[in-house]
Amino acid sequence: MTTGWSLYVIFLVVLNIVGCAWLLWWTSKRRGDEARNDSETTGHVWDGDLTEYNKPLPRWWIILFWLTIVYSVGYLVWYPGMGNFAGTSGWTSAKEHDADKAEADARLAEAFGRFDGMPIDEVAGHEEAVAFGARLFQNHCAQCHGSDARGARGFPNLTDGDWLWGGTPDQVLASIVDGRQAAMPALGAAIGGDVGVTEVAAYVQSLSGIKADPALAEAGKAKYAGVCAACHGVDGKGNPILGAPNLTDNIWLYGSDFASISEGIRNGRNGMMPAHGPIIGETRSRLVGAYVWTLSHGKDAEPPDAP
Structure with missing residues (x-):
């Protein structure tokens, strides 16, 4: 101020x-006569x-x-209340918040400290930890991935077996703690403008068995090999190290229709998963990871009801 x-x-x-x-x-x-x-x-x-x-x-x-x-x-x-005067007690809302947070963190550490450093697939075997992870998911992750964790356009479905950055326990945990930054560059000019985009889009559709014009797909194959294979691989199966998706399956983050594929090739895509380690800490990230792990590795592979 x-x-x-x-x-x-x-x-x-x-x-x-x-x-x-x-x-x-x-x-x-009271004055004079008024008082009497x-x-x-x-x-x-x-x-x-x-x-x-x-x-x-x-x-x-x-x-x-x-x-x-x-x-x-x-x-x-x-207490502070007179402009910049801090008050003789030294009280601030920031100190109050930090004290309350430290108290809450201490209680949580006591309750879930035994999961420190434990792989998320092992944490997933503890019902209490998974239930707590589900509540954390609703608070911090459902805004993008949905309350049922099935995602939306541009936000991955966490209940299937497809993982852009790898689906091992360590890779899933790394995505939560450190976040991910995906970038598909705009390649319209690099592959020959609208004609090249049309040809490559047709070839990409053919990789996953979608019906496409054979002539366009054949023409796009060479352009794909020269530009796109660097990330997605010659066979189109992707690269988890780069977060490049597999183009040969039936799972599409932005849609499998011709217009959506063409848009991604022409203009590029940018996806960002924020790092949650600084927000919820490493141990609670493991609890969230354990919950996410159960969604695609549980007995029924279905998310439980949202708390």
Whole structure:
């Protein structure tokens, strides 16, 4: 907060306190004949005989108001509330948050510390850990992958056996802890403009058994080998090290229709999985990983109901 805004806040706070104190003093003071005239009214009458008298507040009530003002002054001395003045207690909301977080982390460490360093496929054998991982998933992962973990356009389905970056326990954990950055460059110009895009798209469709024009697919094969095979492989089966998807199966992150494939070739794709290690920590990342592992390796391979 700048000095100007700080002074503005202080001015408003002091003005309100002084104003309340003056109003209390002025309205409770009796003067001359007014103090002795207990029959003075405000002039308000209801139902013909209900008259509102103008009498000062009881002394005990006035004392309570003064105590409230004194308390507010003491509060503003002890806690921050006067612009940039930090208060004599040194309290801040950040310290309060850090203390609460440390307390919560200590409880969680006590409850789940036994899973530190344990592979996620072993953690998946503990029902309590998987249930906790499911709740973490709903809080941190469902926004992209869906509450049922089946993903959406541009967000992978976590309940099947297809893994862009590899599906081993260590690879799944690395995706959660460190995140992933996928990049499909725009190749429209590199493969010959719209004609080249059409030919390569037809060839890519043919790799997975989708019906495509044979002549276009054959023409696109050479262009694919010269440009696309560097990431997706000569056989189109992809490369988990690069996050390059397998083009020979029936799983498509952005869609298998001709328009979607052409768009990806022409303009490229960019997918980003944020690193959750700094957010939820390494052990809780293992719990999430264990839950995700059960989705594609459980007995029924179906996600449980969202908590």
